[in-house]
Amino acid sequence: MKKIIIDCDPGIDDSLAIMLALNSPEVQVVGITIVAGNSPAEMGFGNAKKVLDFMGRLDIPVYVGADKPRKREYVNALDTHGEDGLGESFFPDVPGQEIPSETAIEFMRRTLKSGDVSVVALGPLTNLAELIDTDLSAFLSIERLVSMGGNFRSHGNCSPVAEYNYWEDPDSAKVVYDTLFEHGKKIEMVGLDVTREIVLTPQILDDMKQVNPVVGDFVEKITDFYFKFHWEWEHIRGCVINDPLAVAQFIDPSILQGIEAFTEVETGGISLGQTVVDSMGFYRKESNALVFTKVNKKAFWEMFLTRLLGMEASDCKVRFKEIFE
Numbered sequence: 001m002k003k004i005i006i007d008c009d010p011g012i013d014d015s016l017a018i019m020l021a022l023n024s025p026e027v028q029v030v031g032i033t034i035v036a037g038n039s040p041a042e043m044g045f046g047n048a049k050k051v052l053d054f055m056g057r058l059d060i061p062v063y064v065g066a067d068k069p070r071k072r073e074y075v076n077a078l079d080t081h082g083e084d085g086l087g088e089s090f091f092p093d094v095p096g097q098e099i100p101s102e103t104a105i106e107f108m109r110r111t112l113k114s115g116d117v118s119v120v121a122l123g124p125l126t127n128l129a130e131l132i133d134t135d136l137s138a139f140l141s142i143e144r145l146v147s148m149g150g151n152f153r154s155h156g157n158c159s160p161v162a163e164y165n166y167w168e169d170p171d172s173a174k175v176v177y178d179t180l181f182e183h184g185k186k187i188e189m190v191g192l193d194v195t196r197e198i199v200l201t202p203q204i205l206d207d208m209k210q211v212n213p214v215v216g217d218f219v220e221k222i223t224d225f226y227f228k229f230h231w232e233w234e235h236i237r238g239c240v241i242n243d244p245l246a247v248a249q250f251i252d253p254s255i256l257q258g259i260e261a262f263t264e265v266e267t268g269g270i271s272l273g274q275t276v277v278d279s280m281g282f283y284r285k286e287s288n289a290l291v292f293t294k295v296n297k298k299a300f301w302e303m304f305l306t307r308l309l310g311m312e313a314s315d316c317k318v319r320f321k322e323i324f325e
């Protein structure tokens, strides 16, 4: 069992990612840390608790970190995620859950020191940049750092060239990428090139409800709003679910393939938040990122569906024919 901290901003797809991690025997979620992003930090805390409550895992601690980006003004993504950050499902708050006095950064400091804990980051990298400021050695002790963020050949989702998590807080993303470079370490960048391939369609959702009505219904309640948003803005029937792919990649590194390259994050101008991936080696710099470009979609869906719905792989292939044919 690999220990992970999920650093996130739930968020609809963050919630699906948490659900996948909790149903995966290969990982032990030692804590969830919240950063301001899709939802404001306090709302993200409440949403994480709602997901943990649904999963019967309120034993997992949740900590709150940065409530705004490093330098820029905070812009939430509630237009995408609904006014409650959870697709306007309006699940009630879980009673008796208070934000702990220990912050996300303090929790990371004491937990990462052991060197056998990884971080799957599903939101802006503000908490990690703060960790670098306060305790570089704790940051460098992260076993594997998988980040949903950025884009290489794919267009952006916040600007023509930028993905939301890095656009929201480009200064923190830059600190993280630069620090990894300085110390000869690598981030696993699960960007839009691969996440765009993962579309939860109305057909898949329908079949999920047939197979497991309890989970299917929960997923429908949190994604319905997201479906409408995608239809309006991306002209897609269904919704792109970015974050679970980062968890899947952590569990099974054969799901994604890519290139190693020196990568920098732009912090100003019209390309704010863009990940500039030096795939051709212009700068002659050591790589600090594993940038994913290809996804084994069938392997992802098999993992996601069997684990969320609690079904065998053979049944999954029969029930979800549209994916596996």
Ligand SMILES: [Ca+2]
Residues within 6 Å of the ligand: 008, 009, 010, 011, 013, 014, 037, 038, 122, 123, 243
């Ligand atoms: Ca997220």
